[in-house]
C-alpha cells in the first residue's frame with residue numbers, strides 16, 4: 371500500500387479515508403445492526419478456531435478485504451449492544467450523535483495532555499467539565515477531568531483523598547516521599563454493595579484491599595447511616611484512620627442509591643473525603659422525575675460519572691469532578707516538555723496535571739455533541755423511559771408463576787430468578803439459573819446477566835436500551851423458559 375493512501379492530507383489519502391469509513395459503517399449496519407438476535411451463540415472454542423490464521427502475514431491485504439472479513443468473523447459474533455434483548459450489563463447501545471463524535475475525535479487524534487496537542491479540545495473539555503459541575507450543583511471552585519471510566523475516576527478520587535489526608539494529618543508529602551509510617555491504619559468506608567473498584571483502588575494505592583471497610587446496607591440495599599456511625603466508632607476505638615467515605619449512586623446489581631445527604635453529614639462530622647461513585651446513576655441529574663434521588667451529591671468532594679452507561683456514549687467516556695478544583699494539586703507535576711511551570715504562570719492550560727493518563731482521548735466531545743443534539747429534555751426522556759420499562763418488567767416478572775422477583779428495581783436493573791416450581795429449594799434454583807444462563811449464551815435470543823443474591827444464583831436484566839419495549843422483556847422471559855426446558859431435558863437424558 372502506498373503511504374499516500376494511508377494518511378489523511380493528500381487527495382488520495384482523503385479519498386481512501388472516505389471509502390474506508392463508508393465501508394466500515396456499511397459493515398456495521400449489515401453484519402451487526404441488522405441482525406435479529408443479540409448474539410450468534412458461538413462458543414469460545416468456535417471463536418478461537420476461526421482466528422487461527424496469522425495476525426501478521428508476510429504480505430498485506432487490501433483494506434476492504436480485511437474490513438469485510440472483520441464484519442464476517444468479528445462483528446457477526448459480537449454482542450449486539452444495540453439490540454433491545456441485549457440486557458446483561460451496564461453496556462449501553464451507543465447513540466448516533468456519540469458515534470459521529472467518535473469519528474470526529476479519532477480522526478483528528480487530539481491529545482489532551484498539552485494545549486499544543488489539542489488547542490480547541492483543551493478549552494472545550496474544560497467547558498464541558500464546567501457544565502457537568504453545574505449539572506451536579508457543585509459550586510464555583512469546582513473542576514474536573516475526563517477519564518476512561520468509573521475505575522479510573524474512583525482510583526483518582528481515592529488517590530487525592532489519601533494524599534490530602536496524609537498531608538494534613540501526618541504532614542507527609544506522599545507524592546515525593548511515599549506512604550507515611552502510619553499507612554497501615556488508613557481506612558476507606560463504603561457499603562457492602564459498593565463496586566469492587568474501591569478495593570482495587572486501595573490495592574493500587576498501596577493500602578491493600580483490607581483497608582476498605584464495608585458497612586451493612588438497609589432493606590433497600592442502601593448504605594445504612596446508623597451502621598456507618600457504629601463502624602466509624604469502632605474504627606476510632608481500634609485506632610484506625612478512616613479518611614474517605616465512598617457512597618454509591620446506582621449499585622451494579624440493584625441500582626440502589628445510598629442516602630447521599632445523610633452520608634455527606636457523616637463525612638462532614640468526621641472530616642472524611644466524601645466521594646460519590648455515580649458511574650451508573652449520575653445520569654439521573656438530567657431527569658426532572660428522578661433527579662431528586664441524587665440530592666446531597668452537590669456536597670461531595672468528588673464525583674465519578676460515566677458517559678458510556680446511562681448517557682449512551684461509546685466506550686470509553688467518564689469524568690471525575692471535584693468540588694474544590696484545588697485538590698488536583700495533590701497530584702500535579704510539571705514535565706518540562708508538556709507543562710513547564712512557566713506555562714502555568716502564563717495561563718496556558720495543560721490538562722496533563724489533572725490526569726493519571728498522559729496521552730489522553732478527547733472523549734469530552736461525545737457528551738458535548740450528544741447534549742447539544744438532544745438537549746436536557748431529550749437526554750432525560752431516554753433515562754426516564756428505561757426506568758419506567760424496568761418497573762413494567764418487574765411487574766411482569768412478579769405476575770409470572772414461574773419467575774420470582776428478587777427486589778423492586780431502584781433504577782433500571784431487574785434481578786429475578788427462574789423458579790418453575792414453588793417447592794424448588796434454593797440450591798436447585800441456583801443450579802438451574804446458572805445452567806439457564808449458560809444455555810442462553812448458546813441460544814443467543816437474549817443476553818442476560820447472572821449474579822448472586824444472598825447466596826442464590828439469580829438472573830438480571832439491565833434495561834438500558836430506550837428502544838426496548840415490554841414485548842422485548844416478554845420475549846426474553848420466553849427465551850429463558852425455553853432454555854429452562856432444554857436444561858431440564860438434558861438432565862433427564864443424563865439421568
Ligand SMILES: *Cc1c(COP(=O)(O)O)cnc(C)c1O
Pocket residue numbers: 460518519520521522524565567618620621622647648649650676688
Ligand atoms: C461501571 C461502574 C464502575 C466501573 O466503571 P468503568 O467505567 O467500567 O471503569 C464503578 N462503579 C460503578 C458503580 C459502576 O457502575
